[in-house]
Every structure is written in C-alpha cells, then in structure tokens.
Amino acid sequence: MRDNSWESKADEFSLYGFTDLPSVHERGTVVVTHGKGPYIYDTHGRQYLDANSGLWNMVAGFDHPGLIKAAQDQYARFPGYHAFFGRMSDQTVMLSEKLVEVSPFASGKVFYTNSGSEANDTMVKILWFLHGAEGKPQKRKILTRINSYHGVTAVSASMTGKPYNSVFGLPLPGFLHLGCPHYWRFGRPGETEEQFTARLAAELEATIITEGADTIAGFFAEPVMGAGGVIPPSKGYFQAVAPILKKYGIPLIADEVICGFGRTGATWGSETYDFMPDAIISSKNLTAGYFPMGAVILGPDLANRVQAASEAIEEFPHGFTASGHPVGCAIALKAIDVIMNEGLADNVKRLSGRMEAGLAQIAQNPNIGELRGVGYMWALEAVADRATKTLFDGKLSVSERIANTCTDMGLICRPLGQSIVLCPPFILTEAQMDEMFDKLDKALRKVFAEVA
Ligand code: PLP
Numbered sequence: 001m002r003d004n005s006w007e008s009k010a011d012e013f014s015l016y017g018f019t020d021l022p023s024v025h026e027r028g029t030v031v032v033t034h035g036k037g038p039y040i041y042d043t044h045g046r047q048y049l050d051a052n053s054g055l056w057n058m059v060a061g062f063d064h065p066g067l068i069k070a071a072q073d074q075y076a077r078f079p080g081y082h083a084f085f086g087r088m089s090d091q092t093v094m095l096s097e098k099l100v101e102v103s104p105f106a107s108g109k110v111f112y113t114n115s116g117s118e119a120n121d122t123m124v125k126i127l128w129f130l131h132g133a134e135g136k137p138q139k140r141k142i143l144t145r146i147n148s149y150h151g152v153t154a155v156s157a158s159m160t161g162k163p164y165n166s167v168f169g170l171p172l173p174g175f176l177h178l179g180c181p182h183y184w185r186f187g188r189p190g191e192t193e194e195q196f197t198a199r200l201a202a203e204l205e206a207t208i209i210t211e212g213a214d215t216i217a218g219f220f221a222e223p224v225m226g227a228g229g230v231i232p233p234s235k236g237y238f239q240a241v242a243p244i245l246k247k248y249g250i251p252l253i254a255d256e257v258i259c260g261f262g263r264t265g266a267t268w269g270s271e272t273y274d275f276m277p278d279a280i281i282s283s284k285n286l287t288a289g290y291f292p293m294g295a296v297i298l299g300p301d302l303a304n305r306v307q308a309a310s311e312a313i314e315e316f317p318h319g320f321t322a323s324g325h326p327v328g329c330a331i332a333l334k335a336i337d338v339i340m341n342e343g344l345a346d347n348v349k350r351l352s353g354r355m356e357a358g359l360a361q362i363a364q365n366p367n368i369g370e371l372r373g374v375g376y377m378w379a380l381e382a383v384a385d386r387a388t389k390t391l392f393d394g395k396l397s398v399s400e401r402i403a404n405t406c407t408d409m410g411l412i413c414r415p416l417g418q419s420i421v422l423c424p425p426f427i428l429t430e431a432q433m434d435e436m437f438d439k440l441d442k443a444l445r446k447v448f449a450e451v452a
Pocket of ligand 1: 114115116117118120149150151152222226227255256257258283284
C-alpha cells in the first residue's frame with residue numbers, strides 16, 4: 001500500500017542495483033540523507049557505521065572537508081569539459097601526470113571513464129584496437145577468473161566470472177574464465193597451496209595452448225578478488241601466471257578498482273602481491289567516491305604501442321562525454337593527496353593487523369570456516385560444518401540474515417555468497433573498529449543460534 005514514506009517512494013519509483021526486491025519490500029529501504037566520518041544517517045535519524053565504505057569507495061568518510069572544497073573550487077573555476085579532439089582541462093593534464101607518477105610504471109598514459117566497468121570495457125577495446133592495428137585482428141579473447149568481478153556493462157559483465165550474468169545471456173563469446181585462486185575452497189584433498197597454485201598456472205598455459213596465444217587479447221585479474229568474496233591470491237599465484245603470460249605475449253591487466261589507492265595496505269594491490277602488470281584499471285578510491293570516475297593507466301609498452309597504432313590509424317575512436325571531467329580530476333588529485341599524504345593509507349597499514357586480530361577472535365565461532373583478507377578488506381565465511389567446509393542451506397540466507405541483523409544494530413556490512421565482507425573507510429579509528437567487532441560478533445551469534 002503506497003503511503004508517503006521515503007521507503008514507499010523509493011520502492012515505487014526506483015530500481016535498485018543487485019537487490020532482492022521481496023526482501024527489501026519486507027524490510028524497507030534505508031534512505032540515506034547524510035554522513036559524518038564513517039557513519040551514515042537515514043531519514044529516521046538512525047546512525048549506521050558503514051563498514052562497506054559505501055561500495056568500497058568512500059575511503060575518506062562521508063564529509064571530508066578537503067574533498068568537498070576541491071569540488072566546490074573546481075565547480076566555481078571550470079565546471080565541465082571533455083577530453084576529445086585534442087582538448088582537455090588543465091586538471092585532467094595534472095591528474096594524468098600524477099597517476100603515472102604514483103603508478104608502478106616508469107612512464108605511461110591515462111584514459112578516463114565514468115566508472116570501473118567502463119574502464120574495463122575501454123581496456124578491452126584498447127587491446128582489440130592495438131592487436132588489430134598490429135595485424136592480429138583475431139587476437140580478441142579475454143581471460144579472467146571464476147568469481148572475479150569486473151563490472152556490469154556487456155563486456156565487463158562478460159569478464160565477470162559469476163553465474164548470475166546468464167540471465168542476460170552473457171558472457172559474450174570469447175570471454176573465458178579460468179580457475180579461482182582460492183586455496184581454502186578449491187584446493188583438493190592432500191594438495192599443498194604451492195601445488196594448487198601450480199595447477200592453476202598449468203591450467204592457464206594449457207588454455208593458451210589450446211586456444212592459441214594469437215587469439216588471446218589479454219588476461220585481467222583483481223589482485224584480491226573483491227566482490228567474489230575478498231579472495232586474496234593463493235601463495236605465489238601472480239609469480240606463477242605472470243611469466244606464462246609474458247612468454248605468450250598476453251598483456252596482464254590488474255583490475256585495481258577496489259585494491260588501488262591503499263585498500264590492501266600499499267598504493268596498489270599489485271605492489272602488495274609483488275607483480276608488475278602491463279596496465280592498471282582504477283576507479284572507486286581514485287576520487288574517494290566523491291565523483292564517478294574510472295581510469296585506464298597504461299604502462300610503457302602498451303602506451304607506446306597504442307601511440308604508434310593511433311598514429312597509424314589517425315584516430316582512437318573511443319571516449320565518453322565526461323572522460324577526464326575537470327571536477328572529477330580536481331577531486332581525484334585531492335583524493336590521492338588525502339589518501340597518500342594525510343594519513344589514510346598509513347592508517348590502513350597501522351591498523352590492519354589490529355583488524356585481523358579482532359576478526360580472528362570473532363572467527364573462533366565454530367560457524368566461521370575461514371577468515372581471509374588483507375589491509376582493510378576482509379571476509380568471514382559462514383559454514384554449517386567447519387571440518388567439512390559445508391555451507392548452510394542456501395534457503396536459510398545466512399549471510400543476508402547476518403547483514404540484516406547488523407543493519408538493525410547500526411552496522412553496514414555486506415553479504416557475498418555465504419561470506420560477510422568488511423571493507424571500512426580508511427579513516428576508521430580504533431574505537432570505531434571495536435564498535436564494528438562488537439556489533440558483528442553479536443549479530444553472528446544471534447543468527448547462528450537461530451540457524452545452527
Ligand atoms: N572492477 C572491480 C574489481 C570492481 O570491484 C568493480 C565494482 O565493484 C568494477 C570493476 C566496476 O566498477 P563500477 O561499479 O564503477 O562500474
């Protein structure tokens with residue numbers, strides 16, 4: 001029955017992303033009005049500690065004065081422009097220089113989008129463009145991994161290794177998904193972690209040989225899988241796959257949309273896991289969530305080859321109206337400064353051990369099978385039986401119940417599969433972390449008592 005509440009209006013006029021509509025009807029939408037530090041507030045004045053940082057991105061919290069001022073100043077100075085036809089804003093020039101400077105690359109080039117999905121799409125198109133220009137138009141297949149998340153556009157959803165995209169008839173042909181490097185879940189009985197990694201590397205090489213290296217455009221990987229349920233790579237994974245990709249001339253693209261700019265405790269996830277990609281996909285933290293923006297950062301080899309290809313073809317026929325938007329770029333310049341020089345990245349480094357220790361305590365609960373993560377991204381996987389790693393019956397919706405119970409207690413965390421994910425803003429203090437532990441622990445105990 002329609003009434004005049006925010007919740008009813010939200011339901012009547014809006015569609016949600018990734019939302020189970022019956023459950024949201026039952027519980028009511030959380031309509032958010034404002035935020036303060038890591039907290040958000042709804043239309044009823046209720047406060048929630050957002051241990052999801054919005055969607056991983058609001059790493060500086062919800063009211064950072066420096067970021068707000070950067071936006072206001074740039075709106076007053078020059079509120080919008082594009083990056084087409086040999087023109088771009090001064091802010092865009094400065095941001096590209098900064099991104100190459102903070103990247104692991106000695107030199108490079110940056111292309112801007114409005115989102116992480118579009119940045120992955122753009123990277124795929126850059127590879128297709130490049131290989132085509134180099135006389136290999138058949139070098140088009142894209143390799144990713146099962147459980148990876150790369151976005152929602154037709155191409156990035158095809159890259160995403162999740163079964164739910166079948167409702168769209170995706171993936172498109174030519175998008176191949178290799179094994180997920182999650183040892184705890186996919187390691188075989190008696191197999192060591194090193195053997196597991198070697199098996200995945202062998203699978204990659206066998207796929208390249210079967211498909212033909214000359215048909216494969218690139219390999220994309222999140223350093224830590226985020227929306228797949230926070231899955232750090234198995235031991236030595238990138239050290240095993242990178243040389244194989246190099247041997248067959250297949251670019252390695254790090255999708256750092258979540259990991260980039262501090263989430264894993266270093267500027268890049270590829271730094272934390274000690275590998276050198278050929279290009280980086282960035283978004284989310286790039287503007288600390290204060291502007292929709294994505295970026296493709298090409299390392300020297302790809303940048304030089306794309307430059308040569310563009311000169312040969314005369315034009316790189318791609319770009320979004322808001323690519324390199326000056327307000328977004330001004331915010332990103334400030335966000336990078338805030339994350340790297342105002343103690344946010346340091347906070348993650350300083351407190352990630354504390355976060356791990358607190359969650360390890362909670363993970364002693366017999367219905368937690370695995371605690372996994374790094375930096376400020378962690379997951380606790382719920383199990384009906386820890387010894388056999390057996391999951392709860394899906395009909396019990398255990399992780400959703402835990403997340404809903406947390407929400408009722410004023411803590412936002414995210415159910416992913418049967419895991420609960422915690423990826424708080426980088427500004428989280430010790431006291432706020434304790435609040436998170438306390439509420440999470442209570443919610444887990446309550447739900448496990450109901451279902452176990
Ligand atoms: N890549 C990764 C690793 C992501 O986690 C996401 C979003 O969560 C994307 C790409 C897509 O980004 P967007 O939602 O901005 O399109």
